[in-house]
C-alpha cells in the first residue's frame with residue numbers, strides 16, 4: 001500500500017466517524033456527510049461478503065451507460081472492504097441502491113491536530129467522555145495571583161485583557177521576548193479570555209531560562225508574592241538539588257508550586273522539580289483520555305491534565321493561535337484550576353491542601369492505557 005492509499009484510509013476512518021448522522025433516503029444506504037467535502041469523491045463501504053472487483057465493475061458500467069463519472073480509484077481490502085470512487089450525482093444514487101453496499105461517505109479535508117477550540121477546557125468540566133463542546137464553571141479566578149515562570153512572553157496580547165504584566169522579580173535574562181512564544185502559550189492556557197481556565201485571574205509573568213535566574217526569582221518572589229497565589233512553571237531539567245530549594249520555597253511561603261512532569265518519557269521522580277514531593281506535578285493526556293505518548297510518569301506525578309494538541313495564544317508567523325503538545329500545556333490547566341478553587345473558597349489555599357483538593361476532586365480511573373504507576377486521576381475544575 002503506498003502513501004496516498006494510507007492517506008485515503010485515514011480519510012475513510014475520519015470521514016465515517018466524523019458525522020454519525022446519516023442523510024439516508026428511504027431504501028438507500030446511508031450517505032455520511034463531511035464538513036469540508038471534496039466534490040464528487042466518495043468512500044463506498046461494502047458488506048463483508050461483497051466482492052470489491054464485482055462492485056467496481058458495476059460502478060464503472062453504470063458510469064459508462066449514463067456517460068457520466070463512475071470511476072474507482074482505490075480498492076481497500078486490508079482494513080475494511082472499501083472502494084474510493086469519483087461519482088456523478090446520478091451514479092451516486094445508483095451506488096446507494098446496490099445490495100453489496102453498506103454505506104457511502106463523502107470524502108473531505110481533514111486536518112489532524114488542528115483543533116479550532118480548546119478541548120482541554122471542555123474536558124475538565126466533566127468527568128466522562130464524550131465531551132459536550134462546552135466549558136462551564138461559575139468561577140473565573142478573579143482576585144487570585146498566578147505567578148508564571150517561563151520564557152517567550154508577549155505581555156500585551158489582547159487575549160490577556162490587560163491582566164498580564166511582567167513581575168518586578170522577573171530576571172529577564174536578556175533573551176528575545178518572543179522566543180518561540182512558549183510562555184505566552186502557557187499563560188494563555190492559565191488565564192486568557194478565550195483559551196484560559198481562569199479567565200479573570202491576574203497573571204504575573206517571570207521570564208527566565210537558567211537554573212540560577214529561576215532561583216533568584218523564587219528568592220525574590222518569597223518576599224513579594226501577594227496571596228491568594230499559585231506558582232506555575234512549565235519547565236524542567238533542573239539539577240536534583242533544586243528539589244530541596246523548591247520544597248523550601250513551598251514550605252516557607254505556603255504557596256503551591258505546579259510544574260510539568262516532562263516529556264522524555266521517563267519516571268518523573270528522576271527529574272527536577274517534578275521529582276519534589278511538595279511540588280504538584282502534572283502529566284499530559286489526549287482528548288481520548290490516553291496518556292500523551294511522551295509524558296513522564298510514575299508516583300511523583302500527582303495528576304493528569306489535557307496536554308495533546310492544545311490551542312492557545314500564538315506568536316509565530318504572525319498567527320494569533322498556536323497548537324502545542326506536552327506536559328507544558330497540562331501544567332497550566334492545573335494552575336488555573338487552583339485559582340478557581342481559591343476563588344470558590346474565598347481564601348488562599350496553601351500546601352499541602354491544594355494538592356489534596358486537586359486529587360480529591362479529580363475524575364478517577366478515566367485514563368486508559370499503560371500508566372506506569374501514575375495515579376489514575378484527571379483534573380476537574382469546580383463547576
Ligand SMILES: [Ca+2]
Nearest residue numbers: 122126132134
Ligand atoms: Ca465540557
